Amino acid sequence: MSLITSLVHWPDALMPRSGGFVPVFANRSGGRTQGKMADQIIRSGRGFWRASFRDWTLVSPLMQRAGLPEGQHDQSLRAWRGLEVEIGGKAGAISLPAFDFWNAPWPTVGGVVRRTVPGSTFSDGTTFSDGSMFAGSVIGAELAASAGVNALTVRLAFTAGSVDVSGLRGAHFSLADGDIGDRLHRIVRADLVSGATYDCTIWPWLRGDYLSGLPAEFDRPRCAMRLAKDDGMAVFPEGGRWAAGVAVDFEEFDAG
Numbered sequence: 001m002s003l004i005t006s007l008v009h010w011p012d013a014l015m016p017r018s019g020g021f022v023p024v025f026a027n028r029s030g031g032r033t034q035g036k037m038a039d040q041i042i043r044s045g046r047g048f049w050r051a052s053f054r055d056w057t058l059v060s061p062l063m064q065r066a067g068l069p070e071g072q073h074d075q076s077l078r079a080w081r082g083l084e085v086e087i088g089g090k091a092g093a094i095s096l097p098a099f100d101f102w103n104a105p106w107p108t109v110g111g112v113v114r115r116t117v118p119g120s121t122f123s124d125g126t127t128f129s130d131g132s133m134f135a136g137s138v139i140g141a142e143l144a145a146s147a148g149v150n151a152l153t154v155r156l157a158f159t160a161g162s163v164d165v166s167g168l169r170g171a172h173f174s175l176a177d178g179d180i181g182d183r184l185h186r187i188v189r190a191d192l193v194s195g196a197t198y199d200c201t202i203w204p205w206l207r208g209d210y211l212s213g214l215p216a217e218f219d220r221p222r223c224a225m226r227l228a229k230d231d232g233m234a235v236f237p238e239g240g241r242w243a244a245g246v247a248v249d250f251e252e253f254d255a256g
Helices: 076-087
Strands: 007-009 018-025 047-059 093-097 141-143 153-158 172-175 183-194 197-203 222-227 242-252
Touching: 007 076, 047 076, 047 222, 076 242, 183 222
Parallel strands: 007 093
Antiparallel strands: 018 047, 047 242, 093 222, 141 153, 153 197, 172 183, 183 197, 222 242
């Protein structure tokens, strides 16, 4: 049975100008040792994500403004209001992009670094009905071995281009699970096995069991999140036309 009955995909067209995902560590006290005043802190691979994104600029359909952030369009305010109700506050599960385009481990093909375009619209600036835009995938990667729940190491095989191992440390990727939704992971360390296959130490621990061959999404990683507050998407447009500097906080959905 799925833990998420309705997962709302955050539209690609609604992009913030700043912010990111922040790890919340679940370290615990190991008690005090003889002769020491401070508790011993035991590190854990458990934990969950919080995310804070800032400086969304939202514009009404009839209001045109110059200098919109990349990815914004003239109907973003109305799209935001519809999304706010669709999510329904803290109870709603959101497939939220990491918005980490500039830090992806883009592959080198023929000596040239290949990157996707963050997103493009139709010629008139509109998007698909769900707010998504045209996008292609460049980084091909998959699990090269099955991995179980709570694991902190996965074996990844890159199937497109060549990736420098030094570029994997700190990179984000996500794994899809039908019962949980997309889960975001950060690579702590990558050790070359052979060819384009790496053993990667990750954070946080795996939320489920994953089979070999499952795609690992590096181009546009996502994570199942929820709003940190029921009114977390509230906006108060100036004259009903636009709202600038909008900020939203999220927490990982059912991080457990």
